[in-house]
Amino acid sequence: MELGSRRLSKDNTYYALKQKIIDSELEPNQAVNEENLAALLGVSRTPLREAIQRLENEDFLIRQPNGRLRVASLTIKEVEEIFQIRSMLEGYIARSAAKNATDKDIQKLTMMMEQIKHSFQHGDKRNFVSYGFEFHDYLSEISGLKTFEKVLNQLRDHSLRYCRYVSLHGDWNTQADEEHNYILQMIADKNEDGAEKAMRDHILSSLSTALERVKGIEAP
Missing domain, CATH: 1.20.120.530 (GntR ligand-binding domain-like)
Structure with missing residues (x-):
């Protein structure tokens, strides 16, 4: 049950963050960081980091050369x-x-x-x-x-x-x-x-x- 809950938490965090990008609540090119995103979604850093990694892989979030994150632009x-x-x-x-x-x-x-x-x-x-x-x-x-x-x-x-x-x-x-x-x-x-x-x-x-x-x- 605990494993299932953790998986649910990870998935919910991923979907919630993705939805905010899709809906432009997080705007194109907007700078974001883990602290602000955790507060926005009301989640801990662990599921958030996994969500960020998935969204980087899908090109919704971009990791810049200086290590900072931004929302992908619309081109x-x-x-x-x-x-x-x-x-x-x-x-x-x-x-x-x-x-x-x-x-x-x-x-x-x-x-x-x-x-x-x-x-x-x-x-x-x-x-x-x-x-x-x-x-x-x-x-x-x-x-x-x-x-x-x-x-x-x-x-x-x-x-x-x-x-x-x-x-x-x-x-x-x-x-x-x-x-x-x-x-x-x-x-x-x-x-x-x-x-x-x-x-x-x-x-x-x-x-x-x-x-x-x-x-x-x-x-x-």
């Missing part, structure tokens, strides 16, 4: 790479989802679309992004492309960080909502070519929006 190069990779992988996932989707899957995706639309109309930026990611995650699940899903999962939280940042510093326009609708329509129609193209176009459109926001803050 044009990284956002371009992440969204370009997503457009290729998720385009093919949407194609496979159009082939595999059952009536029950279409019902579930339609419910997700209602959540996306509702949060967008009410200016609920955080949930708009979260529901959008759930929609994409569910398409990965029904596509049956396990290796694609694994690769995407490695990018997911970095991508989510950029999307959250866009929401904090402006709005996703109505186009994003319409694009999700069109993807769902292509999948419901079992139009594999249409679903792939609709998804690629959607992610490259999201890239354009993200680039507009990031260009203003990229570190010199």
Whole structure:
């Protein structure tokens, strides 16, 4: 039980710290140190050090030559790479989802679309992004492309960080909502070519929006 509790404490610390970076509560390029982070999270140094090490390995935290820590910056190069990779992988996932989707899957995706639309109309930026990611995650699940899903999962939280940042510093326009609708329509129609193209176009459109926001803050 003690071992389990320790493991839980380590994992909770890691997830809590990562979430603060994803949500920009800890801002890009912000200097951080163990003492402040321990106080912020209400944890001891041991689980914190392990969390920091994991987040360094994932490039959310950067250890500078002088040994000090800072939150990773948001860069044009990284956002371009992440969204370009997503457009290729998720385009093919949407194609496979159009082939595999059952009536029950279409019902579930339609419910997700209602959540996306509702949060967008009410200016609920955080949930708009979260529901959008759930929609994409569910398409990965029904596509049956396990290796694609694994690769995407490695990018997911970095991508989510950029999307959250866009929401904090402006709005996703109505186009994003319409694009999700069109993807769902292509999948419901079992139009594999249409679903792939609709998804690629959607992610490259999201890239354009993200680039507009990031260009203003990229570190010199």
